[in-house]
Every structure is written in structure tokens, then in C-alpha cells.
Amino acid sequence: MTADTITAADTRINARWLIPMEPFGVVLEHQAVILQGSRIADVLPQSEADQKFRTRETINLDQHVVLPGLINLHGHTAMSLFRGMADDLPLMTWLNDHIWPAEGRFVSEPFVLDGTRLAMxxxxxxxxxxxxxxxxxxxxxxxVAHDVGMRAQICFPLLDNPTVWGSGPEDYLRKGADLIALWQHDDYIMPAIGPHAPYTVSDQPLTAAVKLAEETGAALQIHLHETAFEVDEAVKATGKRPVFRMAELGVLGPNSQYVHMTQIDDSDLEHLARAGGHIVHCPESNLKLASGFCPVQKLIDSNINVTIGTDGAASNNDLDLFGELKTAAMVAKVVAGDAAAVSAHTALKMATINGARALGRDHELGSLVPGKLADLIAVDLSDPFLQPVYDPASHLVYSNHGRAVSHSWIHGVPQVQDGRLTRIDVPDLMLRVSDWRNKILS
Structure with missing residues (x-):
């Protein structure tokens, strides 16, 4: 091979193991990922990369597994400042008696700025x-997300009642439309519409939300069938299960995301399969609030796209998506009565390519394929609690903790290097978090 056939690139990442997610279920060894600008230029064996590429930087990760960056499809980031504040309570008690009053007292632009940084x-x-x-x-x-360089779907809230951010549905929708117009074509920010839940948003605002989604192409995300109480109360009040009402109003659709879905009967499944859309499974929050169990394997068997989210740190109490994957896989087996339900590879799929599909960006995100955006992570498997390594995918789901993540790139830019954040001032952030704790306690 001559010098003329050697390609120059920015970064070469040598991985002991690589899980590309496309094709599904594959673990490759001794691979090189070549980054050029914001994109993946190539994924190929290291021996071939030696002959084909010359890079400005080479990172040797000889005890690591490299995979696409994880996609956390549901949360309330700023609520990280309420972490551990009102634990061990039922959902409605937790909301009505603790979270909503605290939000009324403390939530502001500075609160959201610092809480978002903490979550990120x-x-x-x-x-x-x-x-x-x-x-x-x-x-x-x-x-904040844009400034740090982290990708985010930002769902503006929509409720019937006034809050610290708006006076009512018309105000929320007006501000939300402005948000969509401002960020719609950004590389990092994906503006979306966030009606809170069927029991907090009436028919007219929901219809307006659907119209806005159709006009702008923005996704719509809603808490749906979170608890048996929600479903029972809806049936008592309207004679309809919430999924049926959402179908009538046009909320169900291929560009919609339904969070929780712990209460699903055959009629719900039929509506979901017919309308399309994406389930966002939040297993740890559902368990902690005793909300119920999402039948993940049954949904997958019905060809419904299932993704994963942590929910907020106030109800989880962490945002470690690897921990969420373990819980999701373990609970799914019990719910299905099948130890083969939601395999390790399936769990990883929920947090990568399935999440990208729900965002409408699976052509750019969710797998390590040449031409896609360079969003990827490396997990160090050298620690004793991860040894010996027989199956890296199994380790990532069943043995791993997110703290084993050593490197992270978004848009080709390093965000974590050797376990250290590169673009967030952690000492300054901790001082701000301490100030908020003192205010809330007082």
C-alpha cells in the first residue's frame, strides 16, 4: 500500500471489544473506530486500520468494550436537586404532598440551570x-445541554393548571412553539412537546398539542398508564381507558413516546400496535413508586419499539442507565415467566438504536456504523468485579456499574477522558448544589 492510499483522520480508538449494535447481537474483537470530525469514518479490524489510516491521535483501550453512547429517553433533569428528598411514598402522595409544593417554592431558572448541570x-x-x-x-x-455539547430532546411541559413556567395551556403552547422554532434545526437539541399525563391535560390542549406536532414534526412525549389508579380513575370518570382516549384524540402515533405503560391489557396493546409510537420503560422508578410492571417482552413480541429511561433522580434515585438496563432485564424475565426474555443484547438495544429510532435519528445515532455521528463510549472491564470476561454484553448489563465508563465522545468531541468530565466544572457545580441543599432544608 502506498502513501497515496493512506487516509488521514482525527482519532483512532483501538478497542479490545466492540458492540456495534448493527448488526444486532454481535461482539467484535480488536477493532478500530476511526473518527473524522463529528462522524465515524470507519470501523474495521486494527490490522486493517494500520494499513488504511493515519490519525493525529490514537487511544488504546485494550481492556475496554466500546459501544454507542446510551440514550436516556425520559427524565426530569433539574429534579436531581430533589434527590432523596421524599422517599418511600406512593406516587400521588409523593407528588401532591412533597414534590409539587417543593417545585412551587424552589423551581426557577437558576434551579433548572444547576439541576440540569448536576444531572448531565x-x-x-x-x-x-x-x-x-x-x-x-x-x-x-x-x-445548558447545547453549551456542554450533549444531545437532548427537550419536551416543553403542558398542563391544564398554572405553574412556575406558565399560566395555562395557551401560555405553554405559545412558549413551546417558540422553543421548537428556535431549536428545530440544531445538531444537539431536539425540541418536543410534553403533555404531562391524561389526568393533568384536558382534551382541548391535547388536540392543540397534536396539531403542533403535525405542523412542526416535533415528537410528543406523555406519561401514560403509569399506575393502576390512573387507569381506574379514568374509567370511572369517562368510561374509557387512557390509551383509548389518547387514540381518539390523535395522541397515539409513530412520532409519539409513551412513558411507563405499566398497565396494559389486550385492547391497549391493539391500539398501540395499530397507531405506532414508542414505549419508554422506566423500571426503577416504577418499582420504587410501586407503580407496576411494564410487559416489555410482550411489547417487543408485538413489534412495538421499547426504549428505556431513568425518570428523574427524585424518584429513582440515580441516572445510571446501566443500572436501569440490569433492572429492566431482570424484571422482564419475571414478568414474562421466561429467563430468556429481554436478553443482554436486547437491553442494550433498548438504550441505543431503539432510543435513536424513537427520536427519529436512527440514521445518525444508536450504532457504530461508518457515516453516523461519533457518539460513543468505552467501558473499562479490567476491574475485579468484572472478571473474568466471557461475554462483554452480558457483563455490561448484569455486572457493570456506570462508573466503569472511562471515555465518552459526542459529535466527535471528548466528554469523558479516563473517567473525568472534560466540559463541566465539577468543583464549582458541587458548591452550587450544596447551596441549593441548604436552601431547601431551611
């Missing part, structure tokens, strides 16, 4: 490269 630091450090947020002051969250 945790997510980046544990392997998440893209997150979805549904919270107040979404314009602040969008700007």
Missing part, C-alpha cells in the same frame, strides 16, 4: 450521551 454530569459520567427532558424552563435546559 452524572449521565455523562455513566455513559449517557443523549437524554430526554420534560420539565419547567425548558429553554434553560436546552441552552
Amino acid at each position: 454530569a452524572e449521565m455523562l459520567r455513566t455513559g449517557t450521551t443523549t437524554f430526554s427532558d420534560m420539565y419547567f424552563f425548558p429553554e434553560v435546559t436546552a441552552q
